[in-house]
Amino acid sequence: MATPSVSSFCFVILLCSAAAEALEGGLSVELIHRDSPKSPFYDPSETPFQRAEKAVRRSIACVRDLRSNDEGEPSADISRIDGEYLINITIGTPPVSMMTIADTGSDLIWTQCQPCDVCFPQVAPLFNPRASSTYEQVHCVSDKCHLYDKTFCNTEGFTCQYSAVYGDQSHSEGNISTDIIELTTLSGSPEPVPFPGMAFGCGIKNDGLFSIHATGIVGLSAGKASLVSQIGGYLSRLFAYCLVPFFSTSKYTSKLTFGFDAQLTGPGIVTTPLILKSPRQYYYLTLEGISVNGKKFMVSGSSGPGAVTGNMVIDSGTTLTWLPSNLYGQIVQAVSAAISLPRAKDPIAGYGL
Incomplete structure (x- = not known):
């Protein structure tokens, strides 16, 4: 199979809001395709055709999982688990690295946590909230409890809990919590960018068709609980992702950019409304x-x-x-x-x- 020319597909989303003080320019993080050598899913024994075949089959499964409501639109609780791109984030103090699925079709950020009642197997250690000095559980009356629309109140401890159910009946349940989430930039800076007080799901009952190589999901939708919306106060809720060709062997990498650097302007740029x-x-x-x-x-x-x-x-x-x-x-x-x-x-x- 021939290798396509090295060009990038870029997708930009602007969510208008009264932004708080923004980081200058913005930041870019690496998007890791699940079949690239940087991915924990990578299998060097596979041929390009085999990787393409698996991508097609994942796409077929994804479409089958998209259920429709009476108006013919996707239901709110449906999202794809086994995504194509990964993003590396850290959570907590000291920071714990998480390889998560980047998903534009869902809003909740979540990862598996200790102590876990039911957890799917994963290679990386489970996040231990007790080991993080900046971790806090969210109370039912907190505004952060209502960022995600599938939350309920634990009347015993008056803490906020969530339940996320996906199209293949995979699910995650646990506590809505806050902690520092850090993003490592592609700018060459050795220091990651911290975002304190980020709401995320600390999953303690998780089961279904999850991979051992991913620890959770980072939602990138327009929902209030998504990474895009939560860091919007810093980065004006503007983000773009640029994807290198599927079979590219170039030095260029796919990336996810937040902030004003995500604006694409100039000759040859074509736009259509979202x-x-x-x-x-x-x-x-x-x-x-x-x-x-x-x-x-x-x-x-x-x-x-x-x-x-x-x-x-x-x-x-x-x-x-x-x-x-x-x-x-x-x-x-x-x-x-x-x-x-x-x-x-x-x-x-x-x-x-």
């Missing part, structure tokens, strides 16, 4: 149509009076682009008619060809 709906768990785009060989195929209901906006979800946990079945069928027919070659057998049996 649509935020309630609940603010997903970022949506409006796909109007796709052109093949000069012929445009419109998405039903995306134009004209009463047009539906925000009919596609941006998801960092999915490799492939998925289309409505009727539109996909038209695109396949148009591409087949434009290419005078025998149709090849689908080597992965996942593309619907």
Whole structure:
């Protein structure tokens, strides 16, 4: 399989707010693709095709997990566990390193904690809140208890607890807590950037299809509990992620940038509006149509009076682009008619060809 040219895909989100004092310029952290040599998931024995095949199968599983409500929109409690990109954060004092899944489709930050009633196996030690001098449990009356919409009150200790259930019935339950979360920047600075008082889930009942290499999830959605929203007071709630090609062997790395440095301007920059709906768990785009060989195929209901906006979800946990079945069928027919070659057998049996 040929290696694509080294170009980057960049995605920028601006969430307007009255920002507090911002860090100058912002900061960038490394996004680690799960199949890169820097990832704990990396298997050097796999071929590029095998990695691509696994990515396709993860995407298929992801789409199957997206349940719909009566209005045809993804339900609020659905998010993908087995994401494509990882982010390394530290929690506590002294700081404990966590390899977590970066997820634009959920808002809660959580990790497994001691003492754990039910925990899935993980390679790294569990976070011990008693060993952190800056750790605090959140009380029910605290505003931080209501950042996440799946919380309830423990009447015995009057502490805030959460319950997160995912599409494949994997789940995490535990205490909403606060502590210092630090991000290591790509600027070359040896000192990570600390964000004190960050709300996160300290999971003590976690089970399901979790990997041993990841310790939890960092939500990047527009929800109030997400990393983006919580550090927005420092960094103006502006962030971007730029992804190097899937099979790139260049020195460049994918990165996640927060703050004013995330603004992309200049020649060749093309933008399209992001649509935020309630609940603010997903970022949506409006796909109007796709052109093949000069012929445009419109998405039903995306134009004209009463047009539906925000009919596609941006998801960092999915490799492939998925289309409505009727539109996909038209695109396949148009591409087949434009290419005078025998149709090849689908080597992965996942593309619907």
